[in-house]
Amino acid sequence: MNRSPDRRQMLGATAATASSLMLPKLGCAGSAASTTIASENAKAGTQQWRLRKTRIDPETKYRCPWIEGYVSHASILPGETLQVMVSTDPVSEFTIEFYRLGYYAGDGGRLVHTSGKLQGTVQTMPSPGPRRLQNCKWASSFEMRIPDDWVSGVYVGKLTELTEGLQSYVIFVVRDIRRAELMFQCSDHTWQAYNRWPSQYSLYDNGETPWHWGGESQVSFNRPYGKYCQILDAPLSIGSGEFFLWEFPFVYWLEKEGYDVTYVSNTDLHRDAREPLRCNGFLSVGHDEYWSIEMFRNLQTAIASGVNIGFFSGNAVCGRIQWDEATRSFYRVGVFGPPGGTREFKSMSSLTHERPYANEIIGAHSTGPVTGGADWICTAPDHWLYEGTQMQRGDTIPGVIGWEWHGDPAAIAGLEIVARGPTQSAPGIPNGGEYTATVYPGPKNNIVFNAATCWWADGLSDPPGYVRPSVYTSPQGPDSRLQQITHNVLRRMRLTMS
Structure with missing residues (x-):
């Protein structure tokens, strides 16, 4: 050993x-915990955050080329701008519904924003770089300033293409700067x-x-x-x-x-x-x-x-x-x-x-x-x-x-x-x-x-x-x-x- x-x-x-x-001296939050999370979870939730119609290309085993995307930030602060890069192949209109994930009386998520209809494009596949790196350089399909009232948490954007209704996610963390337990x-x-x-x-x-x-x-x-x-x-x-x-x-x-x-x-x-x-x-x-x-x-x-x-x-x-x-x-x-x-x-x-x-x-x-x-x-x-x-x-x-x-x-x-x-x-x-x-x-x-x-x-x-x-x-x-x-x-x- x-x-x-x-x-x-x-x-x-x-x-x-x-x-x-x-840095400032640490204090104990346990005796007066913030009500941020409790207040957030008291809001109305929904299970519509779940993907309802999915499909994987059997040739790749992992991709959903009909609609797929990624975001500009793994984690982001309110006030910063999130870009969402989306590809739809074949070309299709699509929507993005953003949900914060939590408890919400057992529903597991809350709808916080809907994009409305967006025009999709077929984005260019990258050529493998050194060490077989796949670094997409896709154009931004949608961007938004993260609202100040979005509570720190894990968020998904549910992408839905409007030709067949196929769906996939993007995912990111909204962080904050507050003290927390x-x-x-x-x-x-x-x-x-x-x-x-x-x-x-x-x-x-x-x-x-x-x-x-x-x-x-x-x-x-x-x-x-x-x-x-x-x-x-x-x-x-x-x-x-x-x-x-x-x-x-x-x-x-x-x-x-x-x-x-x-x-x-x-x-x-x-x-x-x-x-x-x-x-x-x-x-x-x-x-x-x-x-x-x-x-x-x-x-x-x-x-x-x-x-x-x-x-x-x-x-x-x-x-x-x-x-x-x-x-x-x-x-x-x-x-x-x-x-x-x-x-x-x-x-x-x-x-x-x-x-x-x-x-x-x-x-x-x-x-x-x-x-x-x-x-x-x-x-x-x-x-x-x-x-x-x-x-x-x-x-x-x-x-x-x-x-x-x-x-x-x-x-x-x-x-x-x-x-x-x-x-x-x-x-x-x-x-x-x-x-x-x-x-x-x-x-x-x-x-x-x-x-x-x-x-x-x-x-x-x-x-x-x-x-x-x-x-x-x-x-x-x-x-x-x-x-x-x-x-x-x-x-x-x-x-x-x-």
């Missing part, structure tokens, strides 16, 4: 950086990494294999999201990346429960170390695989400053990427883990494996077979994490761990393993892995929690349009014990801010 530096060594290097940012980070680097649009042009495609894991591929946000490429049939992923697969149930539940939450993109943590410092707790959710070194250092700074972190994610902070701002794109340059720490994909050994390792910030990281499934097994029933659950040592929550997980806990002072168990390739067939869910203390009475699974959100809620995954194991949907554990972590984040 590879061991990491002591927590004090790990965080000490970032303490000076945190001080130099000259929680910050939800969308894992959109990973959405883009697995985006095979137009056909076999993901970060995993190098022209020779569909699961390349080296530095020979590059992916850009300047292109539509194709339909998700593995595990399940997810029509709602056409144009929306992985959001509806692994993250939406968490958003739906957070807003149902009235938590004060603000939203950001992976790109925001990459660009600005100050982003996490305006919240009590920072949440990494779902499949959060691809991070830059800037993201890693910026989150270290946040921990050193007293921010609580919740890794409600699996396979997080695994691939180290390099950004190219000119083309809104990135490619792999390394692995946040030790040489030989995983059963490596072909070409992974061609990348740099050097510290920092992911377990130095998460508490555990991708290791061993990387993929697999397991039940959540309680190992510390007296821990505050399990208060109110009635769980005893050895009690299980079926199917929670999957399809990628974290193990190999770091030698961080005070780190506790709160759940652990063997992983399997199929029911009753162990694959030699062991997951470890962990909690460790930060330097200012803050905490870092690691759920060690991509599928945590499945146990929180079952929103409209959600498709339950099943591979290696099968999560069983909302579970009151898992919901209580999540409440315990988030309430602890409220209480431990200095």
Whole structure:
């Protein structure tokens, strides 16, 4: 087992950086939480945000060329201008309906703007660039200034072509600058990494294999999201990346429960170390695989400053990427883990494996077979994490761990393993892995929690349009014990801010 530096060594290097940012002292929002999210969710919702008529070109397996698009910003502030680039082939008129996603009395979304009829065109397909980069340079089809009253959240634009009524999405985050209890980070680097649009042009495609894991591929946000490429049939992923697969149930539940939450993109943590410092707790959710070194250092700074972190994610902070701002794109340059720490994909050994390792910030990281499934097994029933659950040592929550997980806990002072168990390739067939869910203390009475699974959100809620995954194991949907554990972590984040 590879061991990491002591927590004090790990965080000490970032303490000076945190001080130099000259940011205001953090306060506790828990006693007087903003009513922003509660007020937003009291507005009338609708389920019309869901795609009702979809089609995929069988020759590409992922595209909807009849109508597809992308946006100019992964995340955007009110007052900034969003451009939407759309292609319709064959040429057709189309509309865009914009929805904010949340709880809304169970409907999951609220209509915030409709474009009216727009004239579509067939936009030019890009020629592959270096590392097979697909960088569309489409003309803007629609643009609008984001209204000041649009609350931070995840937004989709539902594109509908008016010849046959076929539909797809564009997706983006509206962020803000306010103080909040929680910050939800969308894992959109990973959405883009697995985006095979137009056909076999993901970060995993190098022209020779569909699961390349080296530095020979590059992916850009300047292109539509194709339909998700593995595990399940997810029509709602056409144009929306992985959001509806692994993250939406968490958003739906957070807003149902009235938590004060603000939203950001992976790109925001990459660009600005100050982003996490305006919240009590920072949440990494779902499949959060691809991070830059800037993201890693910026989150270290946040921990050193007293921010609580919740890794409600699996396979997080695994691939180290390099950004190219000119083309809104990135490619792999390394692995946040030790040489030989995983059963490596072909070409992974061609990348740099050097510290920092992911377990130095998460508490555990991708290791061993990387993929697999397991039940959540309680190992510390007296821990505050399990208060109110009635769980005893050895009690299980079926199917929670999957399809990628974290193990190999770091030698961080005070780190506790709160759940652990063997992983399997199929029911009753162990694959030699062991997951470890962990909690460790930060330097200012803050905490870092690691759920060690991509599928945590499945146990929180079952929103409209959600498709339950099943591979290696099968999560069983909302579970009151898992919901209580999540409440315990988030309430602890409220209480431990200095």
